[in-house]
Amino acid sequence: MATLYTQQTKNIEKTWLLMGGFLIIVIALGFVFSRMYGNPNILYFFVIFSVGMNIISYWYSDKIALSLAKARPATREEYFDFYTLVENLAITAGLPMPKIYVIEDPSPNAFATGRNKDHAVIAVTTGLLAIMNKAELEGVVAHEMSHIGNRDMLVSTVAVVLVGFVAIVSDMMIRMSFFGGNRDDREGNGLFMIIGIMVAILAPIAATLIQLAISRKREYLADASGALLTRYPEGLASALEKISAYGRPMQTQSGAIAHLYIANPLGSGSFKKKAGNLFSTHPPVEDRIKVLRGM
Secondary structure, eight states, X not given: OOOTTXXXXXXXXXXXXXXXXHHHHXXXXXXXXXXXXXXXXXXXXXXXXXXXXXXXXXXXXXXXXXXXXXXXXXXXTTTHHHHHHHHHHHHXXXXXXXXXXXXXXXXOOEEEEOSSGGGXXXXXXXXXXXXXXXXXXXXXXXXXXXXXXXXXXXXXXXXXXXXXXXHHHHHHHXXXXXXXXXXXXXXXXXXXXXXXXXXXXXXXXXXXXXXXXXXXXXXXXXXXXXXXXXXXXXXXXXXXXXXHHHOOOOTTOOGGGGGGBSSOTTOOOHHHHHTOSTTOSSOOHHHHHHHHHTO
């Protein structure tokens, strides 16, 4: 049976593997394009820049995620019931009190971020606070607390920055392939130009698939751990039903941090159901509810 701290060590290892994997992808891009243009400085730039992005992703990814979500701090005076609920669950879980943020959005949703339990953040939408009863809100917060306890949010928030970085670099390289550099240099390195374009196209796809696979797997564990924390699986199951029933996308949603939320912020339209799970940031809500009610 999973416990709140079962996956801590694995997620720390997974974070380092993720950062190492992105480092390899970026260096590979740099190598191909340095050969294509016959300029080794391109590779040196990519190595230095990728190391710098790894450092930024570790220390500042939570601030980047909160900025993309347009979240603001929630005070105890303004959100007393929510604040005290988080405080009580933090004590129960044996975790430091996380910082609390609110997103002005009618769509019910929530996410956790931060590099460790001492720098953790839980953000919820005003829509979530409006439609959830106490047991349901407790289930959602316990789910996010489980992400903090399991250190899921470390690997997830690091992925936000690194996936975005790979996408930007790949786009830049594709543009350079067609419009940048010396024409004779490009024609003289035709093979590397073809390889470079292929790598630039495939790299962000591979990076995104890694990000999505990590996201889907961790949701089931957080559901189970959150239910163990509250001892009331029905609270989270009912909350997921309400979130799924709303269906409409968030007004302030960003695809870059979609995998952080408890439910897909892009909505639950029929196309997403037909498209399958390969490019889904979350496992099917129906499956999650079935597992919770079978506990």
